[in-house]
Amino acid sequence: MPARTVAVIGGGVGGLVASNALRRLLSPEHRVVLVEKHLQHTFAPSFLWVMVGARRPEQVVRDLRTLTHPGVDVIQAEVVGIDPGAQRVETTQQSLSYDYLVIALGAEYAPESLPGLEPAAHSFYTWTGAAELFRALQAFPDAGGTVAVVVSALPYKCPGAPHEGAMLIADYFRRRGLGGKVRVDLYTPEPQPMPVAGPALGEAVREMLLRRGVGFHPLHKLTAVDAAAKELHFEGGRRVGFDLLVAIPPHRSPRVVRDAGLANEAGWIPVDRATLATRHPNVYAVGDVATTPLPGRWKPDVPMLLPKAGVFAHGQAQVVARRIAADVTRAPATVQFDGNGYCMLEAGETMAGFAFGNFFATPTPQVELRNVGRMWHWGKVLFEQWWLTPPGPRREALRLSIALGSRWLGIPVAV
Ligand SMILES: Cc1cc2nc3c(=O)[nH]c(=O)nc-3n(C[C@H](O)[C@H](O)[C@H](O)COP(=O)(O)OP(=O)(O)OC[C@H]3O[C@@H](n4cnc5c(N)ncnc54)[C@H](O)[C@@H]3O)c2cc1C
Structure with missing residues (x-):
């Protein structure tokens, strides 16, 4: 059996799981290469705890190379080109030929795409942003005021996170003795909390928010922020003031994915929902960079796509690793991603x-x-x-x- 090279690009949730699983499943003559531009691997769910001081930033970061299994060849480089025809990936360090490619490049943020957002908003969606937001919460005056948590565009990763963020901020101020003085409101363009999970779950989350004193404002599509006036502008003309703005920034796929012609009109890589195969042979995409329509619809105005979440990146990466390992050993590849999360x-x-x-x-x-x-x-x-x-x-x-x-x-x- 010829030795194969599997290239995994992106060392976040999906890439780390895929490369470790591949290394376990493939015998040593096969090469598993993981290309990642930042060796500092962060655990995003903990950003919420960093934001309220329950973790120090350094507690939720590790050198990626300490988390990979021995035998995973980690290359620190930026992927700058993907050529599925030539089975080649260009990086800032080297050109890499592959037999199988797993694209796990995640989503990047584009706060500049919404006028006024960048100078005005804090965000717990990045490691440094969460740490800065903690300082902003600490500096919030004892006299009280309003905190607006805003989902600025769809889609965004982790459908639960804005709701968790709003509840944890409200909890932070309660613990500081400012419960009655600080108002926390959550605005989103969605019709209900976590619409993709169905109406019953949405109602249960809405109830959770109300019990914790978080005002929930669905169907609010942000169009601009007036940083000087500290005002949010929503579609339809509504304007709302704030003292502290916490935004979930607009998301887009990494440029290299769009430049390679791998993305659909919305900017994400379409994949087969069971196998994670793209339209190119031996090229798979997992996690946030991929897009998977869900079967059925319960509301015509809500796009039904598999949410961008680590739990799915994780499960998809395990499936892809097993399918590639089966292909390499010429065994039948039967495992499929089941959509559980x-x-x-x-x-x-x-x-x-x-x-x-x-x-x-x-x-x-x-x-x-x-x-x-x-x-x-x-x-x-x-x-x-x-x-x-x-x-x-x-x-x-x-x-x-x-x-x-x-x-x-x-x-x-x-x-
Ligand atoms: C605050 C917060 C809380 C969250 N909580 C949860 C939760 O509780 N449960 C859950 O399931 N999900 C949660 N998520 C979502 C979860 O973190 C993501 O869905 C998950 O990380 C997606 O994995 P991924 O591998 O697709 O992308 P990522 O983990 O983002 O990894 C992509 C990697 O690709 C690298 N990369 C990008 N471009 C290049 C390039 N050109 N060259 C080289 N490397 C590149 C990036 O540096 C990154 O390391 C949360 C997210 C946030 C922000």
């Missing part, structure tokens, strides 16, 4: 809810929310610790705890 929704007071279900179910996704409680919060902490622990006995012990705990609870957490 879950999310621990941080609510403040070291509590979280737990949403899980099947996003490929028809006619609507079958997603349920378990009651808010401490267990889900500590489950998220356990997952964080597992993710940030280098391969070895401690990581394996954490993995077993998660696997046994989720089996006991009857929930689908695949680690």
